[in-house]
Amino acid sequence: MPENLDFILRTVLQGLPYTAGAAAGGIALTAVLSFAAGLALLSRSRTVRVVSRVYVEGFRGTSEVVQLFWIYFALPVLVGLQLVPLFAGILVLGLNHGAYGAEIVRGAVRSVPRAQYEGAVALNLGPAQRMRRVILPQAVVEMLPPFNNLFIQLLKNTSLLFLIQVPEIFRQGEILRPQYGGQLGLIYLVLAVLYLALALLITFATGRLERVAARRLGRKAPGRAGVPATGGGL
Amino acid sequence: MVRFENVIKRFGDNEVCRELSFTVAPGEFVTLIGPSGSGKTTILRLLMTLERVTSGLIEVGGEPLSHMPRGKGLVPADEKHLRKVRKRIGMVFQQFNLFPNMDVLRNVTEAPVHVLGESRDAAEAHAMALLEMVGLADRAREHPTRLSGGQQQRVAIARALAMRPDVLLLDEVTSALDPELVAGVLALLRKIASTTDITFLCVTHEMGFAREVSDRVMMFDAGRVVEEGTPDVLFTDPGHERTRAFLHAVLDRR
Numbered sequence: 001m002p003e004n005l006d007f008i009l010r011t012v013l014q015g016l017p018y019t020a021g022a023a024a025g026g027i028a029l030t031a032v033l034s035f036a037a038g039l040a041l042l043s044r045s046r047t048v049r050v051v052s053r054v055y056v057e058g059f060r061g062t063s064e065v066v067q068l069f070w071i072y073f074a075l076p077v078l079v080g081l082q083l084v085p086l087f088a089g090i091l092v093l094g095l096n097h098g099a100y101g102a103e104i105v106r107g108a109v110r111s112v113p114r115a116q117y118e119g120a121v122a123l124n125l126g127p128a129q130r131m132r133r134v135i136l137p138q139a140v141v142e143m144l145p146p147f148n149n150l151f152i153q154l155l156k157n158t159s160l161l162f163l164i165q166v167p168e169i170f171r172q173g174e175i176l177r178p179q180y181g182g183q184l185g186l187i188y189l190v191l192a193v194l195y196l197a198l199a200l201l202i203t204f205a206t207g208r209l210e211r212v213a214a215r216r217l218g219r220k221a222p223g224r225a226g227v228p229a230t231g232g233g234l
Numbered sequence: 235m236v237r238f239e240n241v242i243k244r245f246g247d248n249e250v251c252r253e254l255s256f257t258v259a260p261g262e263f264v265t266l267i268g269p270s271g272s273g274k275t276t277i278l279r280l281l282m283t284l285e286r287v288t289s290g291l292i293e294v295g296g297e298p299l300s301h302m303p304r305g306k307g308l309v310p311a312d313e314k315h316l317r318k319v320r321k322r323i324g325m326v327f328q329q330f331n332l333f334p335n336m337d338v339l340r341n342v343t344e345a346p347v348h349v350l351g352e353s354r355d356a357a358e359a360h361a362m363a364l365l366e367m368v369g370l371a372d373r374a375r376e377h378p379t380r381l382s383g384g385q386q387q388r389v390a391i392a393r394a395l396a397m398r399p400d401v402l403l404l405d406e407v408t409s410a411l412d413p414e415l416v417a418g419v420l421a422l423l424r425k426i427a428s429t430t431d432i433t434f435l436c437v438t439h440e441m442g443f444a445r446e447v448s449d450r451v452m453m454f455d456a457g458r459v460v461e462e463g464t465p466d467v468l469f470t471d472p473g474h475e476r477t478r479a480f481l482h483a484v485l486d487r488r
Binding site for chain 1: 329397
């Protein structure tokens with residue numbers, strides 16, 4: 001039994017770099033796409049808004065597995081472009097979760113009080129300066145908790161990449177199944193613990209970011225109301 | 235310096251400015267009084283380009299604010315034109331509207347650096363002089379949220395002055411303050427009004443202050459100027475029944 005555990009662990013851990021890489025790459029792409037599409041949803045140009053809306057609804061409203069198969073199997077047939085499985089996976093994870101993230105960015109930007117926008121107009125800051133220097137730094141604090149959720153979901157969805165033969169931990173577990181059929185409980189327990197550990201890592205990292213961002217806004221702890229001013233208050 | 239010509243502003247069916255026409259001379263301190271909903275604040279917001287006129291024309295320093303010249307006529311202003319005319323105008327808000335993502339000094343220097351193109355050193359030197367004037371030089375590196383309401387409002391005044399406006403709009407700047415903090419902010423405004431040639435448009439319920447600093451007081455009701463005059467005349471011998479009733483209501487409250 002201990003030897004089995006040892007072998008199971010070693011086999012599964014071989015997949016860890018792929019799971020971690022897919023998650024990290026997916027998260028990076030998600031962050032970029034969320035901001036790009038989220039800000040585009042707020043654009044004054046109707047065309048920009050429509051393009052972004054099509055992206056969001058398209059990727060949010062169709063199955064991730066279908067997207068995965070489409071990019072990995074259909075794309076080579078259609079345009080002759082064959083992607084390395086891991087990159088195809090990262091691309092789908094990023095595109096899919098970026099569509100959800102766009103709504104997070106849009107919502108957070110809109111939650112910044114209008115008074116902040118007006119204060120920036122009164123100082124004659126231009127539209128891009130208002131967004132970059134005043135609105136976004138405040139909106140980011142509101143985005144981090146929902147992004148934490150989204151990133152954890154993305155992490156767990158890296159297991160879908162087993163469908164396109166990426167040797168990530170879930171697929172490593174599948175490899176073990178025929179041989180160690182009697183210990184399925186152990187195999188899936190190991191997998192569950194690994195996903196949990198990675199998820200806690202993500203939560204820890206976004207928690208840190210949230211505290212830093214909140215401190216920049218002069219708030220003490222995230223999730224609580226602002227520090228009451230000594231006088232008039234906010 | 236400021237000219238309204240037949241300005242109409244509607245929010246849906248609600249007409250907040252009804253064919254308003256008036257002018258404000260350079261350096262003049264004009265106070266707008268009247269019951270809430272009478273259109274005073276809307277006038278300031280129109281001047282700050284936070285709202286657009288429904289019809290009519292607003293000029294600041296001889297330039298059309300809400301519109302820009304094109305061909306023979308005037309068309310609604312685009313962002314570029316708005317940024318040009320906004321240069322002359324500053325505004326202090328009831329709720330201060332300081333940026334919580336910047337410390338006090340940064341609040342004051344951000345626009346001079348990024349809008350006026352001042353060097354950071356020059357902007358900081360100017361900002362420190364302004365913070366000195368408002369009595370908060372020692373709080374320059376603090377977060378705005380750690381200051382009292384009165385202190386925040388004084389920072390907001392310094393921030394507006396850092397842009398060297400020709401026209402400064404004061405929108406009920408003491409209404410959100412605890413009573414004991416009001417005097418300090420009013421004393422500061424009095425000092426600025428008497429030592430600069432800035433043109434002021436001030437909406438306030440502080441009648442004592444209005445009477446003391448104003449060159450002219452305009453009484454508004456239902457989107458129109460009911461009556462205007464020097465503070466002495468308007469406060470002691472108002473000619474209009476509506477003004478009399480309003481002043482009674484406001485002064486009796488104390």
